[in-house]
Structures are given as structure tokens and as C-alpha cells.
Amino acid sequence: MTRILIVEDEERICSFLQKGLRSNGYAASVARLGQEALTLCSTTNFDLILLDIGLPDVNGFEVLRRLRAQKRRAAVIMLTARDAVGDRVAGLEGGADDYLTKPFSFDELLARIRLRLRPDRSEEPTIIKVGEAVLDLRTRTLSVGGKTVELSAREFALAELFFRHPRQVLSREQVLSNVWGYDYDPGSNVVDVYVGYLRKKLGKERIKAMRGMGYRLEMG
Ligand code: CA
Secondary structure, eight states, X not given: OOEEEEEOOOHHHHHHHHHHHHHTTOEEEEEXXXXXXXXXXXXXXXXXXXXXXXXXXXOHHHXXXXXXXXXXXXXXXXXXXXXXXXXXXXHHHTTOSEEEESSOOHHHHHHHHHHHHOSOGGGSOOEEEETTEEEETTTTEEEETTEEEXXXXXXXXXXXXXXXXXXXXXXXXXXXXXXXXXXXXXXXXXXXXXXXXXXXXXXXXXXXXXXXXXXXEOOO
């Protein structure tokens, strides 16, 4: 079983990540402090570490530095609250494999994790076709009828969820938890708003509203 270590001091994010990872078949451990993470890593070989930068004791950069100094080879994805370019550069130079800016959706995190864990990345299907629409997961672009369509990060995450589950009815709750993650208000109409944006770009008939149930991506 793949072992993932979550290093994060925020309770809400921790339990969200741990629950999600476990339901996707990963063994997920948690460390709330940098020192605790280092101790755990000295006894357990984790396959991947989700490493928050802002920790109460030793910060994420320092944890990463010490892990790499000990030749720990686990893939490391840094979690940063700030969209600071400096953090990304420092993280990647320090030996991180990837980074994610909070708030992120669980789907996006899962995609990054799978990418990092897969030994031969060339085998991953990166293109999903639905009718004349083509979603490229590697370049994160959508084209419809051969023309590139601009999508925001959130629209792309929403498109990816639908394209990965064609012909399947997705409820608002499923879409919220997959695309907006822990960072959403359950009462908001944000799903309908974003499905509206996506319909404009994909063609209105492509995503069908199922009364009282949710939405479905049509194949034909
Ligand atoms: Ca933190």
C-alpha cells in the first residue's frame, strides 16, 4: 500500500486530506509539527509527503532540507497558503517535486499525487475526448472542434471531473467536494454558476441538468 505522510498543523485541512486519501486507497499518516514529521520519516519509508510550509515549529523548507540531507527519497509536494513565487522557487530548489497553493481541490491534489507516484509517467492517459471536445490533462487545456478554449483553473478542474465521469450524473455535493474541496459554502450556487461558464465554452447541450439530481456530461 502506498504510504503518504501529511505534514500540516491545521486540523480542518488535515482531516479533509486524511479522509480523502484513505477513501482513495492510500495509507495516510499525519504529523502536525515539523519535528514530528522528521521523527516519523526516520522510522517509516513514505512514498510521498504533503508538506505544509507554515508549521508551528520547524518550517516546511527546513523539514525538506533535513529530509533531503538524510537522503530520504520520498516525493514531496509542498502546500503553501501564499501564492508567492519566492516560496515555489525555494521549495523546488530545495528538492520539492511539486507544490500546491491553498485552497486547492481534492481532485487536483489527487492528480498531482498520481503523477508523482507513477514510475512511468508516459503511461498515464493524458487526453480525454468527449465528442469534439478534447481535454489535455498534461497541458491543462481544452479544445473544442480543434480550437483552444481558455479555462480558468477552477473551470478546468470542473471540466476534468465531468470528463473523467462521462454519462454519469454528478450531484452538486459531489462537484463541490471534488472541485472546491474544503473551501466552500454548502449553500452556495457556485456549482450552477461554473457549470454555466463551462456550458458556454463547451456547447450548451454538452452538460445536461438533471432536475433535482445534478449534472451529466453527454457523450454524443
Ligand atoms: Ca500551516
